[in-house]
Amino acid sequence: MPPLGPAGSWHHCKGSCPSWHVGAPISRAPERHAAxxxxxxxxxxxxxxxxxxxxxxxVGMGNRRTERPSDFPPLHSVRKSRAHQxxxxxxxxxxxxxxxxxxxxxxxxxxxVSEDGVAEVxxxxxxxxxxxxxxxxxxxxxxxxxxxxxxxxxxxxRGITDAVITREEAERIRSDVRRRIQQTIAQAxxxxxxxxxxxxxxxxxxxxxxxxxxxxxxxxxxxxxxxTYGSFDYTSLLYLSDYTEDFGGGRFVFMDVxxxxxxxPRAGRVSFFTSGSENLHRVExxxxxxxxxxxxxxxxxPDHGIGDPVLT
Numbered sequence: 001m002p003p004l005g006p007a008g009s010w011h012h013c014k015g016s017c018p019s020w021h022v023g024a025p026i027s028r029a030p031e032r033h034a035a036x037x038x039x040x041x042x043x044x045x046x047x048x049x050x051x052x053x054x055x056x057x058x059v060g061m062g063n064r065r066t067e068r069p070s071d072f073p074p075l076h077s078v079r080k081s082r083a084h085q086x087x088x089x090x091x092x093x094x095x096x097x098x099x100x101x102x103x104x105x106x107x108x109x110x111x112x113v114s115e116d117g118v119a120e121v122x123x124x125x126x127x128x129x130x131x132x133x134x135x136x137x138x139x140x141x142x143x144x145x146x147x148x149x150x151x152x153x154x155x156x157x158r159g160i161t162d163a164v165i166t167r168e169e170a171e172r173i174r175s176d177v178r179r180r181i182q183q184t185i186a187q188a189x190x191x192x193x194x195x196x197x198x199x200x201x202x203x204x205x206x207x208x209x210x211x212x213x214x215x216x217x218x219x220x221x222x223x224x225x226x227x228t229y230g231s232f233d234y235t236s237l238l239y240l241s242d243y244t245e246d247f248g249g250g251r252f253v254f255m256d257v258x259x260x261x262x263x264x265p266r267a268g269r270v271s272f273f274t275s276g277s278e279n280l281h282r283v284e285x286x287x288x289x290x291x292x293x294x295x296x297x298x299x300x301x302p303d304h305g306i307g308d309p310v311l312t
Contacts, residue, residue, distance in 0.1 A: 141276035151195035151300035158273035197305025225275035231304035236272035239265035240292035247289030
């Protein structure tokens, strides 16, 4: 086994090799000076015996143990250990790079799927919801309008149901659709349906990926129905087409503080909510296909009420 040489490096020597102390570099004196060196006090080794396997103590080392070549690990063990460590480092590096790539991919996918910071889906397209209602604190928007006891919202929120209109009925748009949606809203908010009046605008919307020609076509901007249409107290949407099947994008987004929430349309699904700023909302841009829906809104003020529209 080769001994540890100057500066802690391994080297080969011929014949018998001297013993070296670990921890300090030692300069080997030329052979021709070996005879002129005096023995270190307390040592029985003659200078001429250096190089014959004798241990050379150093002044000031006290009783520190003298290391011998046999005390060091075999060279092949050291090389094997270093190779193992290097291999481990490489695998850790590869694992880190792979993990980073996966994380970036997941974040990118999440960003693309959740457009514009949507953090929670209130109604997935694949779900069939009997009734889902989420109460939210009422805003002060109703205070600036005449209040109608038993109708003006004191309880605010948003609801989604697939149990009011069947898919087949959504396709035919029967005349009693408005009445059934009105009764559902009244029940959810604890008011009398007779105190609610259909109000304008009640409209059919057809949205696709065609570029907007006027500002009125830019449906994707955040807005508050009570501000946009002063008569609105309750807003409902009846969806007539399916998210991801008939169109891409086009989800309805409630813009809550800290975490937006979205509704994925499906034919026959009804989404309804109080019309104040507690329900600031927008619609995602439709990327492909066509999104169909009917907006049906109600007021508590009979002066702003309208009759049922005639479908032709």
